[in-house]
Amino acid sequence: MNYNSDDLIIAEIRKHNQMALRELYRAHYPMVRNLITNNSGSEQEAKDVYQEAVIVFYEKLQRADFVLTCKIKTYLYAVCRRLWLKRLAEKKMYTGNIESLETFLGVEDEVNDVEEKALAFKKMQVALGGLGEPCKTIITDFYIGDLGMEEIAIKFGYTNSDNAKNQKYKCLQRLKKLFFADDKRN
């Protein structure tokens, strides 16, 4: 399969076609890598920024009201560029005014969105990490993997699904504590 047209790619991604997303990812990475490695960034940083941009694009596409007014390439480039400038500013390596730069694409929302979501992701990652096993797997299996309680009971060797439910509830309470711990402190 070859997705040349942006419209086709967008349509396929909206249908949750993984192949289309892969194709998109593969197609534009070299551009972003050049952008970032030529501007005092490393390959790893390029990868991070690019993945954030792809995720934000992907999530935008899930909304029906999102209309792309330019080429995907341009959009990704703008988001990455802005994200990278922001990172550089945080590292005190870029002192220019980001606000004054190309506002025509209106990607500020995206950039702020990216950071918010990346933060929430990190927070959940830390909370789940703090949970330890088997709690982490029980929670992710049930709530993310959509596994049934019976399957989980079998997987973890619980004698019946009630025991598994008990365990799940305990794990959930602990996760709540870990995840909301920061909010309470604020």
Add this chain to the structure above:
Amino acid sequence: MSERDLIELLDRQSRGDLSHQETIQLEEALKHPEMRAAAEKHGVLLSQLHAYGKRQALHTMMDSLHETIDEQKPKGKRVFLRKAYWPIAGIAASIALISVIFTWSLNQSVQDKMEEYKELRLEVQRIEKSQNAIVKEIKEKEKAIQPSRYSGTGFFISSKGYLVTSYHVVKDADSVYIENGAVGNHKAEVIYLDALSDLALLKVVSDTFEMKTSIPFLIRTAEADLGEEVYTLGFPREDIVFGEGSISALTGYRQNPTAYQISIPVNPGNSGGPLLNSKGDLIGVISGIQTKLTGAAFAVKSTSLYEVVKNDSIHETIPLPRQNTMRGNRVDQVKKWKDLVVMVRVYN
């Protein structure tokens, strides 16, 4: 209904396998504010978990993709200079070469001048050495009787056994002994050396040391006045010797701002002795003389001493005297000071 049951119901509701009766039960439960709050919290956590799950999946997918991309890294293109550019490149290169050589030679000549200056400074240092070194060198034949190599003067600044002397008195010391009529003979340890200000701090280490009186003088933190009458006590010989004069300049040798010039006749052995004002307060430490000038001696200002004592690199806190309890005229002051001034014997 417990929170556990509520969450169980909510989870089943989200999967759509709730019976009619259970739905009513849940709705009933949600009328309670606490239950509602718990349900909302659960909802927030779940939406966060879902977002996390989606993102995690995307990251995993992209990371695996990334590995395949990394393999197809574009190879760096080699850019060759076109033949037409060779002459220009040659000129540019030769200009670069010439400027490099020029800068280098310029640097060289600057360095030469520095060298001249350095040599001069070396001489100054040598002169300074001869100036400062009024450490009494005991002759070889006397060594049998008196094995100490050098001696100077020192004085107590704390009843805990801390003393001040000159850096050049104790700089080569293997061991240091202090002695006077009041405290006797004790071993001391050098705890701080400051070559720049020519000051050293000693501490008595022998167990038998005891000092009954408190320190009756102050270390002046302000500069003395020109013409102020000053005196000193020291050990240029086996007995304590008094000398008096006045502050003749507010700078030391070669305009050194951390020292005074004084008109007290001092001799080798006086180094490290206290310079005192009419109240008996410490205003300096005798450091040296100028050899080609009669009657010119130098003393390090007490302000420098104060800085040295307060220095962070000294890990011991030295309790400094707080008030002047000297009374009476100079003779009375000297009686008190006599017990505080010691002969510093240096062995190496």
